[in-house]
């Protein structure tokens with residue numbers, strides 16, 4: 001309809017002009033008009049007849065691109081990412097247009113890298129190629145080694161994520177309209193592919209991380225179970241190998257004493273020594289299993305006994321600063337705090353080689369804040385404490401678990417050659433269960 | 445007149461053992477034994493004892509709290525703490541709560557009886573200054589260990605060298621420190637050199 005209307009208009013204008021400038025005979029006018037109409041019809045017919053042909057060619061290429069796209073997606077799903085993706089896109093371009101080379105650059109987190117290069121670009125070093133960085137977010141053309149190179153930027157929401165450099169056609173002719181259209185399409189698809197590939201990679205990394213974490217968590221649970229069993233074994237062997245043996249020995253000595261019927265001073269001293277040793281050892285064992293003193297007398301006294309014990313048995317000075325605030329600390333919290341401090345102090349003794357350890361505990365309005373500091377060798381704090389479980393280190397992990405359970409925070413700060421400072425903050429009103437993620441690890 | 449003693453301990457066997465031993469002392473009279481601290485106040489009112497001997501730690505009760513309460517409510521009734529723990533912190537806490545004496549359970553009955561008598565007279569006796577241990581000679585093992593400490597050996601190394609358990613080493617070290625009245629290993633070594641105990 002539109003076509004007919006247009007033809008009609010054209011004819012009318014043509015006739016008007018014709019009649020304005022020339023004095024033409026009516027018959028001639030009709031003839032010219034008929035000729036023109038015929039011409040239009042022929043043109044239209046030819047155009048219509050050729051259209052399917054053109055469309056077929058376009059569709060063919062389109063289909064090919066679609067197929068390649070599917071193949072690329074398949075590869076993506078198989079886990080071959082950016083590099084492979086780039087190779088496939090380059091292949092696709094080569095298949096579609098006879099270009100002298102393709103170079104695909106990915107601008108990953110600000111520093112661009114060459115993902116794939118073919119043809120003329122192979123003669124260049126990556127760094128050289130990167131020096132021709134894409135300068136604009138629009139298509140443009142430049143010359144490299146006397147050959148034309150076309151830059152096709154890849155943008156997502158105005159952000160440049162990479163670009164394609166396409167060498168001129170091998171026959172040095174310019175891209176025709178259709179080829180330009182195809183390139184545009186490939187450019188769009190490439191952007192789409194790269195973004196999904198990037199997302200996929202991120203998801204995969206996350207998955208890997210999560211799998212690793214859960215594996216480590218498994219491992220740490222397993223270790224904790226073992227640790228639990230080991231504790232029981234320790235108590236059992238202690239009771240059997242030490243206490244029981246000594247009691248048997250004492251019984252024998254007592255019987256011997258009765259038989260001899262006189263109190264041998266030496267024998268008595270022997271027995272007394274043995275008994276005193278047992279009493280000491282059992283006491284220590286009890287204190288280790290459960291620091292009942294903390295429950296009876298409070299955290300402050302518990303820490304002073306810890307200090308004495310460390311200074312007696314190791315060559316260290318333990319400085320304890322307890323800043324009280326007349327707060328009533330629930331015994332359960334005191335016990336937990338004590339266990340945490342004890343592990344941290346023993347860590348400092350075992351690993352830091354520091355001769356001085358400073359323990360600071362402060363009761364504030366809402367928190368019990370703890371700090372254990374040494375001036376020793378320091379250590380590289382792993383990104384994830386669970387990593388330690390792989391090397392059978394459980395102390396810090398156990399602390400983290402405790403702190404988590406108590407809704408507290410744990411901060412580890414360690415610098416090689418300078419020392420370690422670990423802070424724990426526990427809310428004083430303890431609610432059962434729960435947990436949070438306020439744990440930060442800092443390492444320099 | 446005998447000193448009236450009330451015994452409080454939730455460990456029946458131990459309490460009766462102590463009761464038997466104390467009854468051999470002619471100047472002491474055990475007026476009653478109390479297993480459950482909840483009954484303590486009634487018993488005090490009933491017998492008006494001169495001295496209450498009690499454990500610092502009972503299953504459901506805190507002995508220190510009881511000392512504080514008795515010292516405030518019944519000033520004529522003085523408390524002797526009998527404890528299974530000998531840590532300084534317990535001794536200090538008992539002193540601060542108002543007890544008159546602190547005796548460890550493994551001490552001889554002679555020591556306990558003496559503490560009760562002193563308490564009755566209003567004299568406080570605490571092993572705080574460790575005088576009862578000072579100046580007693582070091583045993584052979586203790587001297588060996590002291591020598592190793594002076595060579596900067598750790599407890600773990602000493603335990604291996606002498607084929608004794610870690611805990612036993614700890615026991616000896618704490619005994620050495622007590623006997624030399626030192627606060628730390630370095631202090632003990634310095635003192636021992638001064639006394640000519642080690643070379």
Ligand SMILES: Nc1ncnc2c1ncn2[C@@H]1O[C@H](COP(=O)(O)OP(=O)(O)OP(=O)(O)O)[C@@H](O)[C@H]1O
Nearest residue numbers: 347348351352378379388392393394395396397420
């Ligand atoms: N204060 C410190 N100074 C130096 N390194 C430390 C310190 N604290 C911990 N570390 C390092 O961190 C590691 C983990 O400590 P963690 O307490 O978890 O395990 P561990 O002490 O080796 O073993 P355990 O399970 O017996 O506690 C240690 O092996 C040590 O290398």
Ligand SMILES: [Mg+2]
Nearest residue numbers: 343347395396
């Ligand atoms: Mg540790």
